[in-house]
Amino acid sequence: MVRVLCVAEKPSISKAITGILSGGQFTTRNTGSNFIKNYDFDYPRTNARFTVTCVAGHLTERRFDDAHNKWHSCDPFALFEAPIVTTIPNDKKAIETNLRSEARNAQTLMIWTDCDREGEHIGMEIVQVCRRSNPQIVVKRARFSAIIAAQIHNAAQNPVELDRAQADAVEARTILDLRLGAAFSRLQTFNLQARFPQQIQELVSYGPCQFPTLGFVVARYEQVQAFVPEPFWYIYMSLTRPLSSDEGDEVVEFTWKRGNIFEHGVAFVIYEGVMRDPLARVTKVTRKETKKWCPLPLTTVELQKSGNRLLRLAPKKILDIAEKLYQEGFLSYPRTETDQFDPQFDFQSLIAKQTADPAWGAFATRLQGDGFQAPRKGKNNDNAHPPIHPTAYAGQLVGDEKRVYEFITRRFLACCSKDAEGWMTIIDVVAGGEDLNSQCFVSLGLVVLERNYLEVYTYDKWTGKTVPEFEEGDEFMPTVCELKEGRTTSPSLLTEADLVGLMDKNGIGTDATIAQHIQTIIDRKYVMARNEGATKYLVPSTLGIGLVEGYNKIGFERSLSKPQLRRETERMMVQVCQGQRTKGEMLAESIEKYQDVYVRARGQFNQIYEVCSS
DNA sequence: GCAAGGTC
Incomplete structure (x- = not known):
């Protein structure tokens, strides 16, 4: 039987591919590195004995030679051409030792690093170390874009070559x-x-x-x-009228469609024109369905942006917490550019893990029924990691860890639910007569009909605004119609x-x-x-x-x-x-x-x- | 005492 040494980029991947390729039947050996294990099993589909291990990112480091490494050893300009040496840093020596001894017993080396540029480069580093102990070893590269059984088996059975250009x-x-x-x-x-x-x-x-x-x-x-603030002018119009049902008045505000005018003279002339015949007439009433889209699957950059905005934590802090929760098995891999889930992704088993939570459990339960909808797909895919999602239920967390986990979980559940639905009313109004003096105004109303994802994704707000009751052709005298002054505000x-x-x-x-x-x-x-x-x-x-x-x-x-x-x-x-x-x-x-x-x-x-x- | 990129 051929002995194949598989080397992944990080422990989580070596463990995952072992689980898939071995069908759960494997033995584990410790290495000189605390966080790296070697897994052994038979892989009958290629009639091979597999050992799966990993590195932890790049293996080598570069620095200047001794003549240039010291700060005052040379004119800094010389560093553009000074010799550079490649070394394996001390904290990677145990990994190197493990690779060398495993490579000695293998006929084939199969690289399982992430399928990106850095992964090809890490692959080359692994090859160089393994060849030092086994110059004859045959090198192959497993190509996969997600940790999904069918893809991993396919990668193991149809390996390709490392891409030197990317390295x-x-x-x-x-x-x-x-x-x-x-x-x-x-x-x-x-x-x-x-x-x-x-x-x-x-x-x-x-x-x-x-x-x-x-x-x-x-x-x-x-x-x-x-920044210097600039004044501008606009026409403000509103109608105050008694409510039909109970006591009190309602104020309906209308927005001038011309927006802001930066010359007072121009604005004033228009305003005077409107005031000659301020009677307003409703020209159109539009009622239509509207939606507020549920969020996209979560990438690292999005996690840091929304986390900073909503949880007020530093991006570095958020990533550190996510990394820790990933190590503990609560979250998927936290460094991903992917904002689309694979079509074969198993949403339901992950949703089921959240049904016990007192805050969002009931919502998760509804996603097990007809509340579920497959997530929207974003435009990015790093072909290595899925969007960030909870992999296990974590009920014991406190403080910032709890808040980060909660955000990621609510975001995941929101992705798996339906858009919020509402009913929008647009009232178009003309005032100032029918000639050149006439100006257009508009008032918007919104009724939220189905909150759907908003129930779990409490960070998004979508509030209804009373819908003014008007019909086309209605006429009214505005309660207020005045020229107002505003000022541009400084950027933050x-x-x-x-x-x-x-x-x-x-x-x-x-x-x-x-x-x-x-x-x-x-x-x-x-x-x-x-x-x-x-x-x-x-x-x-x-x-x-x-x-x-x-x-x-x-x-x-x-x-x-x-x-x-x-x-x-x-x-x-x-x-x-x-x-x-x-x-x-x-x-x-x-x-x-x-x-x-x-x-x-x-x-x-x-x-x-x-x-x-x- | 220098970088950016992986990752623990």
Whole structure:
């Protein structure tokens, strides 16, 4: 029998594929690593003996050689071309040992890492380690897009090859980020510490993700600073009339369809025209069904955005809690870009686990009947992990863990239910006569008929508004018809949720790292959190503003604090993946560009000092 | 004392 060594990217995957391929009949061995087990079983479909194990993310690390690793060993500019060595860090040595000894006993190595760029690269790292103990080992790659029995069996029986181009793209980015990070971090730190020895003792780091992140915070701050409120005018119209049923009056408000007018003279002339014949006539009454859609399945970025907004927790904190709940078996894998469930996904067994809860159990029970509807499908699929969902009932949690679990569970149940349904009434009105003076107004009413998902997803609000009773042709004299003045309001400073959204939209960081980059710019004192009421806003420090403003003077396309340069790196990685460029070409071109940026940046420090001393 | 990306 052929002996096959299967290596997954993380413990949860090795356990899951073992469960599926072995049909539950397997033996477990410990390894030198606390959290990694080796599983053995026969796989008769390919007449093989399987051992399944895993790594924990990347196996190797890169650093500069000894001649350049020390901070004052060289001019930072030399780091663009200094030799780089690859090592296995100490906390990964036990994993390496396990792979080497398992590979010795196997004829075939089957890579089961996630099917993305990083997964191909981790796969290559695994291959290199295994070949050192077994140079003859045959390498295969299992290709799967979800942990579903049929797919996993298919992957085991029809393996493909590792994709070297994808691994190369990751390698190029790794090297580039190390060179840039080190060169610019040392440049910034040396210069600023020398100029402000009293104020700046700590590291002034640069990173191709942390700087665009900082850039967003500074850009919004400057918009707020530069904001000047502008007055505008609009016609306000309302009708107060006695209610037909009980005592009291109702006030029906009408919105002017022209919106806001920024010139007082123009607004006043229109208003005078209306006042010559203010009798209002109902031109149309529309009554129609309307819906409020239930939410999409939950991705990591969405979890962090909504969690920050609704639970008021830092994105990093939310991800840490989700990670812990995942380790404890309560949640599915918390780092996913996927907002669509696989058609074969087993919703009912997961819903059944929630029926015991005192708060949402009754709702879950209804989803076991005709309350259920298959979730909407979003546009994203990382082909590795399903949307975040509860995998077991957790009744004992307290504090923030309870709140995060509750949010994820309510969100999952809401996804599996029907849209809220309502009845909307639109009253169109014209006032000011029938000639050029006439102006259009509108009033909206809403009756919520079926709350459906809203009953469990208590974070969404959808409230009814009394429907005014009008018929086409009705006429009335408005109780109030006046020209009102308003003022434009300043944009808000960024919240963490806003920043997560901007980073996601601009491709800065990944689902797993976005929260870390935000934490980094706070730790480095480029940004502070300011509480206003219950909301936390991000405010840049003088140092943060100085760095961004200084670099922005280099020009938009090359500024280190704009998303463009990172987008370019990302674009080149895609080209390497598609074979349109080699790893070497990507590196050479990027390094040359950043050397140019470096020289320009070095010339900006007087500007940066100036802002920082103000 | 430098990065970003995986993951524990």
